[in-house]
Amino acid sequence: MSLVNYIYLSAILFSIGGAVVLLRRNAIIVFMGVELMLNAANLAFITFARMHGQLDGQVIALFVMVVASAEVVVGLAIIMAIFRSRRSASIDNANLLKA
């Protein structure tokens, strides 16, 4: 199978993640969309590394995984704080701040 297909797959995953962020209303699901986008980028990095015959892309993927997990910690903490004060993780309910 051609390596280019992996790039297409990563683009599709990235788009799905983006759609999830824009369409879903639960903060946890939105956050999962973001994670999907980051992993799509990882897939692209690894595929390109393979195409170019380098290791750089694979190393970068490890960096991204570390950063993503740090992001999960902070993100879930914020979502938890919101959930406990409102009993809801819906981002539509978070509407106190308005122009």
Place this chain on the structure above:
Amino acid sequence: MPTVFEAPEINWAAIAPMLVVMAGGLIGIVVEAFVPRRRRHSVQVALSVVALVLAFVALVTLTVDNRVKTLGGSVVMDGMSVFLQGSLIVFGLLGVLTMAEKFGGDRPDAFTPMGAAIPGSAYEAAADRAGLATSEVFPLALFSLSGMMMFVAAGDLITMFVALEVLSLPLYVLVGLARRRRLLSQEASLKYFLLGAFASAFFLFGSALLYGYAATTDLDGIAAAITETRPGLEPLLVPAILLVLVGLLFKVGAVPFHSWTPDAYQGAPTPVTGFMAAATKLAAFGAILRFVYVGVEGTRWSWEVGLAVIAALTMVVGAVLSVTQTDIKRLLAYSSIAHAGFILVGVLAFSTLGLRGVMFYLLAYGLMTIAAFAIVSMVRQGGTEATQLSQWAGLGQRHPILAATFGFLLLAFAGIPLTSGFTAKFAAFAPAIESGTLGVVLVVIGVLASAVTAFVYVRIIVLMYFSDATSEDVVAAEASPLTTAAVAVGAVATVVLGIVPGPVLELAAQASELIR
């Protein structure tokens, strides 16, 4: 296959300021664990100030003479890095001073006693009675600052991504720690976080595509790859650049990626808002400058117009929407959006003079912003911040010095001559005019947008001086020397940079070199 691993050479003198700030944050964590609660606040403040002063000293003694590319090209300490890191340290110092303000209480006034407690719960009340204070805000601010310093000096896209997250993650937390109106604060934190994570995913996917195109994430490697033909990979280039730019423009709050700005600015504790507005904007513009000037200038014709459209939209939307605001923090947020547009005009000049203008603008804007938000945090009604514009009516009669300072800062935002705002706008717009038709069009839009924002600012000044107070209990809280110092530094710098901008402009000119 790669050969034997060779450790990259590290120029410790060049990266010393970053390391000092980072070490300050780490020691702060230890302080948080071991120092008794009642002394923690003063120890943390002292530690942060010492770390920042040391970092500044390291910058002006060691780093200026070691302008090199180090750590295998991932950190580039050139003139621009040094100037912007110096500005960041100053912002950090002023930010720490305003965050430490107690307003006569026994703990920092802006921050909740216990971030994890549910707003209004018995637990929160107990934490309040026990005298808890979130002194961890100081290490968080230092970590964020070290990320920003790395962001402006990042020589490859992955360092940039890591720095972006290091600067953002502590900020997301800081935004959610306000003491009053905690639901708003948490909501601001959530919005900032979700949109920030979304934007950094764009940045990362763009980096992945650029890596695919250039087989490297080094900015100069990318610049070299752009000059060659790369069969089969050409379609990757422009989408990749646009995706990376989306991620970066989000951080500066450019339209249409600005929607988080007013919410995060309004909900965040006011000292954090000031710090964030000044420092994040500077750091993100530093990264934009490096990415655009060093990395992808070779293919400028294919994305320049897009960036110009964004600059124009940012100026217009920021200026027009600031007219309709009734909350002072939201108003300053929209003003910061408009300023992001003005700075983008300078970026689009693509010249050394443009670089100088942008750096000067970032410094001048940051100093006035921190001072302005510090003043906002002082104006109170019934113990909470009076952020509604109507509450500011007649403030000039009761607090003439405070109102005069704020009015002066507003005039600087508007870019009235003899303030740093004017010099900064001039320094950013003049190179844009020389750059060609596109630049001229942008400058015309910029001047018109400035006129609109000037109307908004003058309206506030009129409100403060020429209308009667709606209620008598809006007062300016008695500020400690900390906040007073931050406001004074910001205001004096605004005067000095407006009247004798020569030395700092000269400094910025010397610093406007990029190591490729």
